[in-house]
Amino acid sequence: MSSKYxxxxxxxxDIRSIAKMFRKCCGLQGCExxxxxxxxxxxxGKIYPGFEWSIAYENEMSEEGKTYxxxxxxxxxxxxxxxxxxxxxxARFTVMHEIGHFILHSTHRIALCRxxxxxxxxxxxxxxxxxxxxxxxxxxxxxxxxxMDFLQISNVCGVSWSAAQTRVNKLKGxxxxx
Numbered sequence: 128m129s130s131k132y133x134x135x136x137x138x139x140x141d142i143r144s145i146a147k148m149f150r151k152c153c154g155l156q157g158c159e160x161x162x163x164x165x166x167x168x169x170x171x172g173k174i175y176p177g178f179e180w181s182i183a184y185e186n187e188m189s190e191e192g193k194t195y196x197x198x199x200x201x202x203x204x205x206x207x208x209x210x211x212x213x214x215x216x217x218a219r220f221t222v223m224h225e226i227g228h229f230i231l232h233s234t235h236r237i238a239l240c241r242x243x244x245x246x247x248x249x250x251x252x253x254x255x256x257x258x259x260x261x262x263x264x265x266x267x268x269x270x271x272x273x274x275m276d277f278l279q280i281s282n283v284c285g286v287s288w289s290a291a292q293t294r295v296n297k298l299k300g301x302x303x304x305x
Contacts, residue, residue, distance in 0.1 A: 131242055131248060132240070132254050133240040134232055134253065137231070139297075142260045142261050142264055145230065146264035146265045146268070147264070149265060153166060153170050153174075157270070157271060158268075159283045160283070161266050161284070161285075163211060163219045163223050164208075164211055166226065167203070167222055167226065168180070171201075171226065175199065175229075177199045178199050178200075178201075179198075179199060179201075180203065181201075181203075182202070182203055182204075182205050183202045183203070183204055185206055188202065191204050191218075192204065192207060192225040194225045194228035194232070196229060196232050201225045201228075201229055203222060203225065207221050216281065216286040216288075216290060217289075219285055219286065220262050220290050223261070223262035224258045226261075226262075227258035227260075227261030227262050227265070228254065230261065231254070231257050231261055232254050263290065263293070266286050266290075267280055267284050267286060271283075271284070272284065277295045280294060
């Protein structure tokens, strides 16, 4: 058996609603390029009193980012932070992914579970899928990207081609969430 975290079930539409509310709280309705570093550094602390963030050196942390909901903290690896500051799409997605964990996965909404070998959580209970969905919904709002192809989305929203392609495919219903 393997251990994995399991989150309270949430559908894409639930996460989309939360992402839209978050964008509204940040004053980003209709915004194409979401300023993830400004959100991390300045806005999160205003919305969530006691919120803290820090940078970890690469030799201190193997993950690109880590969220500690019980401690109200997000840690971002230094190379990812620097890349996000420079506008790198993958790094920007990573930062928003960690913000998604912080918002979606408080200590009462996530639990350790045991899975049999080969068994997988359904996506709607997988905290990683949920955080990825939140990041996609925040960075590539459906109302902002309507009518765009993946290259336009990548350029306008500041995300990787891969993230933009996945977003287009999921919105068209051409790809299962896994």
